[in-house]
Amino acid sequence: MNKTKTLSGFSKIRRLTAVLQKCNGKAQIGGKDALISGKAIKVLITVGLVLLAGVLFTLFYMIEPMVAPLIPLRSITLAIMLIMLLMSFILSVKNIVTVLYTADDLSVLLPMPLSAGQIVAAKLAVASRFTMGLSVLLINTICLGFGIRAGAGASYIIGALLSSVLIPVAGIAIATLIVVIVFRVFGFIRNRDITMVLSGIFTLAIIIAYVFISNRFNSENSSEAVLTVFNTIASISAGFPNISFMADFMLDGSFLGLLVSVGAVAVTAALAAFAVKLFYFSTALDMQTTGSTNKAISKSDLEGKKKSSVLKALTGYESKSSRRNPSYLIYGFAMSFVWPLIIGLPMFFSSKSILETVVFPLDMRMAAVCAVFLGVTASCMSCGFNLLAATAFSREGKTFSALCALPIDFREYYKSKRNFAMLICSLGSVGYVIIIGIVCLITGVISVASSWVILCSAAVSFLLNTVLVNWMLVHNSKKPYFNWDSETEISRKLCWINVVSIIIGMAAFIAFMIAFAFSSPDRIADIPGFSDILTTISVITVTAVMLISVILAFAVNSFSVKRGAKNLAKLI
Amino acid sequence: MIYSIFSGLIGVYCVFMGIRTLLTGKLNASEEKRLEGLSNKGARTYKKIYAATTIIGGLGVIAFGVLKILEEQKIIAENLVYKFVILGVVLVLAIILIAAKSYCKKISDDE
Structure with a gap:
């Protein structure tokens, strides 16, 4: 009787994610040198994170009366959500470039019994793990700390919980979409090193330009509110519909805002998935053969020029x-x-x-x-x-x-x-x-x-x-x-x-x-x-x-x- | 108030360093260099003792800070006993750490 266990698609992704995470070689915590067992480490980390979340929540809950007269709850919420979105984006750009294009692992992964979708999903899961954790910790503690003390309703709490997941998803999706397209555009340069530099600069330039342009268009909103940095940041968030509409749901109870916000994230994620399907593998495989280490050595290279000193x-x-x-x-x-x-x-x-x-x-x-x-x-x-x-x-x-x-x-x-x-x-x-x-x-x-x-x-x-x-x-x-x-x-x-x-x-x-x-x-x-x-x-x-x-x-x-x-x- | 905050920060740092040592099994570069002469088993034992003493010491310092705040806020009466107790604990921990190093030097990997 054949006892080979058939793994589901999700289990395959989970296992591949664990392998890629280990291959990434960054994690020192829980390595072979750790002084306590793996189980104890997990318990310690969980307890530590819960304690940290508790401390942050208490801190923001306590400072709310001091902050409330200076900055309204809407500005705080919008500013925090925008900062997390930009942070997710910036962290994800670096991680996605590394995991998708410079890991050089496709030649090993493609012959494995995994579909292309599963490989990409596992890679993106590796790239998004830290961002997701950070967002869940910060948005929930800050927004809930301020919101509960300010007497915000159930819609605020639901919105904060949803945003803590949807915001990093949106950030990662935007980063993936831009990175994949930009790498495709610069893919005509047959040198991976130059492609990397040009694409990185171009990706950052696109998002910074977008932030400034959206800020200029929303200058009417910000003109009276540029009293504080928070209000200025909050005014920029109007350029990101997933944040502004979610804030409408959280603070005004607008159900349409929730739908539009979730829809915007879903559309961005779908676009990113579509771009990955269209462009990723062809570009990544092209780049594997154009790394400088694989360049053929010509006769003129060997001749060289005599150095003067x-x-x-x-x-x-x-x-x-x-x-x-x-x-x-x-x-x-x-x-x-x-x-x-x-x-x-x-x-x-x-x-x-x-x-x-x-x-x-x-x-x-x-x-x-x-x-x-x-x-x-x-x-x-x-x-x-x-x-x-x-x-x-x-x-x-x-x-x-x-x-x-x-x-x-x-x-x-x-x-x-x-x-x-x-x-x-x-x-x-x-x-x-x-x-x-x-x-x-x-x-x-x-x-x-x-x-x-x-x-x-x-x-x-x-x-x-x-x-x-x-x-x-x-x-x-x-x-x-x-x-x-x-x-x-x-x-x-x-x-x-x-x-x-x-x-x-x-x-x-x-x-x-x-x-x-x-x-x-x-x-x-x-x-x-x-x-x-x-x-x-x-x-x-x-x-x-x-x-x-x-x-x-x-x-x-x-x-x-x-x-x-x-x-x-x-x-x- | 400043002393309380300062001792609280030192305490949190000590606890953080202790937990970090437990999770990664690594000390800072200069400490690692000092342990070069020790066997693997000895170094590991020393690191465990180091982590434990750092965490306990850190908690002691945090407790000192908290008690000082309570004292300043007049929630508890001024008392010298707890200061001596905490000082004693810190001293004992320091002695344990010094003793542990000479003990760990004797441990070999063959045992």
Whole structure:
């Protein structure tokens, strides 16, 4: 008698999800090193999550009377739902790209007794697990905590429970839909690495553009409500029907709102499924054969060009080994260029009223201060979001011992890493500063007489890049992490210097915005006595920042090369 | 109030680190380096003791913070006894941890 158990489609997906989750290799919790049994771990995690949910619920329940007079319940609900939707989307884009396109597991999965739908469902389940858990925890605790204390009805509770599941589903569906279509569009580029970068940037650009456009169209709603950040975020949610209609159901009891919201999510999910069916497998299989590792070697490649120096050869090696890998491309190159989209634009557009009140051309003294702050922002953001310097030596992995066997001076080796990181960081900072400066000059934001501030800003940016890049390199050379399994793992090993530089960058950006708001000649004249001390403030700020940057950059640069080489020599 | 919040934060951090050690079986990098000389069994035993002492110590510190708040709010009377008890518990835990390390050094994988 044949006792082979036939698994249902759902069981197959569940088992495949478990396997893919393990193959992903991220989970350290409950691994072989765990000190307690698997069952105990599950119990501990469950108890911990329930406790965490309880604490969050109690916290929001208790602070509701303090928040309620400032922000209405509708704004809180809409803002939380929108934040969760965007968070689900952003987290899902990265996960979906990794799971669907860069896992390289299709050649193993396709011969298995699984349908194409089951493979995709399992992959999407892996990609959405964390997002779903996070959404269920946060939406339920925050909305229920605020809602129950505010005396909201049953429809609010039902809506919150439904939203905690439907919002991440919508976020994942939108991400899948865009990623699959964008990858299909860029699929004509027969190089996976470039496809990855272009598609990632394009996907983020699409959603950010949508958020801004929907915010512009809904400016009537927000004009009187831009009193608080919450209300501004809430006004953006009108661009997402699943959120705004669900809020109607939750707060006004509109049953039609519930139907429209669920319908919108269902339509998005159906569209995503349709796009996956149409495009996914053909694109993913095409990409498997176009990875740079599978490229045929031509005779001209082997001939090569003679490198003029060791430093040049090492820099060329560093450049090639970084460009070859999708993880470094996304977290190294792409992040260095995408930062204005993530940080600058949202803050710039949210304070668009500043732009409308400032009269151009700007006062020269204030333009100089603004330029200095812009240079600091660009440098800190470009270096902070970039992993090239922070993981420079760790990226060598097991090949480091092979490199040590070569007759290479560690100073040259260090310099090669520095030069390459400086090139990328400077393109993403000095490049932007010069472009922004030229645009400002052409559009009349700054006068021709003030054009020297562009050079000043670019210089500050370049000098700060030198400091930050060297700092990260020395830090990494002290304790490089060579024992990694995948490039994705090493791409997460950012150091605290990255965080510090992003924080400094944010502070400098806020300072830039404030200085910009007070840059009109008429605004300066309005403040009594400000014009008299402005020259002093401007000269002191510009001179201090320039001097500190120059001294630091030269000192750090000469010190770091020696220190880095010393650290590397100790590793042998 | 600041002391209570501070001790509460330290306590939560200790409990979190203890649970993390239980779930992952890993300590921080410097601690792991110190355990390099120990056998697998010895290191595992030490980690278990470390996790247990950290969690108990963390709970003790949280309890100290809670009692201090209650004292400040005049819900309970000011009392020195509990402070000594908690200090004693923390001291005992520290001694246990030091003793555990020398005990774990003697454990070999063959046993």
